[in-house]
Amino acid sequence: MSQSSTAPLQTPPSMKNKVIAAILAVAVGHVGVLWAIGQMKAFELPVIKKEPLKVKFVKLKQDEPPPPPPPAEPIKPQVQPKPVEKKVEPIPVVKPKIIQQKKPVVDDQKARKLEEQKRVDDQKRLDDQKRLEDQKRLDDQKRVEDQKRVDEQKRQDQQKRDQEERDRQRNADQNRTRNVSSGDVSWVRSPKISEVALLRNMKPEDGAKTINLKINADANGTVTNVTVLQSSGNSALDSYVVKQTYAGKFKPYKENGVNVPFAIKQDFTLSVSKGR
Structure with a gap:
């Protein structure tokens, strides 16, 4: 295939000159118009003189009121026609056929x-x-x-x-042991203090000796315990008196008719005679 090259189109010189001349003519024409407008005198409007407006008040007659409109006829209520009730025919009920089953024959x-x-x-x-x-x-x-x-x-x-x-x-x-006084109880068998035994434990010149004892007895009055509260100062004499007290016995002490154990404090004053 052959390749062809296209050369740019060139405006002919005569055409170009014509265009330039036309543009110059238009420009000169515009300048001339502007100069002519500038030379024109301003247009003055003529002054119009008017007389003041004269107003005359005229009393208008009052129009008579229009006659009242005739009374309107009462509107009668439109009676609606009663709807026609359509009779609905009941659907016929088809009763099912009852087929009687034959009872089986059973032997009697x-x-x-x-x-x-x-x-x-x-x-x-x-x-x-x-x-x-x-x-x-x-x-x-x-x-x-x-x-x-x-x-x-x-x-x-x-x-x-x-x-x-x-x-x-x-x-x-x-x-429970009751603490009683010596006047509340009495001896059934009092302690036996032998003068012979006293002579073995004391002398006449010692004078009277007192020993204070606490004696506990059971419900039957039997002596259960003897405690020396105050000694006579002669331990042998104290031991002899305590031993003899254990051998004694009280009458039962009753409280609410019942025999109860008790405790008393009792003094024993002892002395021996001279000349024996």
């Missing part, structure tokens, strides 16, 4: 056997139900009796514990 002997078996089964169910009810009643009764025995045993145990506590308190109260 077989029917009697079935009826007898049914009676036996019903009686067995009744017997079983009654046996269950009787057993339940016996179980309930046994449960009640067992509970009664348990409650009774608890009550007896509580009574026994209460009685033991009362006995313990009573014994503790009875065994």
